[in-house]
Amino acid sequence: MTQAFLPIGSEFQIGDQHSAETFVKVAEVNRISGFGWSRDFADTTSLDTTGGYQTLLPKLRKGDQITIDLNFTVANWDRFRDIFETEDEEEDALDYRIVLKAGATTKYTWEFNAYIQGLKLGDVTPDEKQSMQVVVQITGPPVETSGA
16 A cells, blocks of 8 residues: 655744744645755766766755745735845844645654745736745755654
8 A cells, every 4th residue: 555645734834033943834835846955066087087987076965945835925925025134134044844744644844944045926817816936045954853
């Protein structure tokens, strides 16, 4: 039997930056994409490399960009715009959390630091719901917790 599940109930949360961190759910999230970590490689191939294959050396790991698609609400827009406008005054990136759920069951949780890289209003049309998009750039390592 498969262990696949639909991620209904999954959440994107923002930390409150207090010493006993409390995370608050962002309302009306439709999609979270691009979440992960990657690394680049330094090419170490030289003129005396043998075997006909390129040789590489791994560089530092880095967090990827996460795109969050949301329904436009005044609260969502104001919250992310305020964070975006004040981030350059802060020394630390904000704490965020993704909670991957299957209904009420938490499957996995990732906590990480990130900066808002972009904030966009979705297309304004007469026949679609109004949306918005936030792009955050992960900085540093995650804290991961398996829920099931």
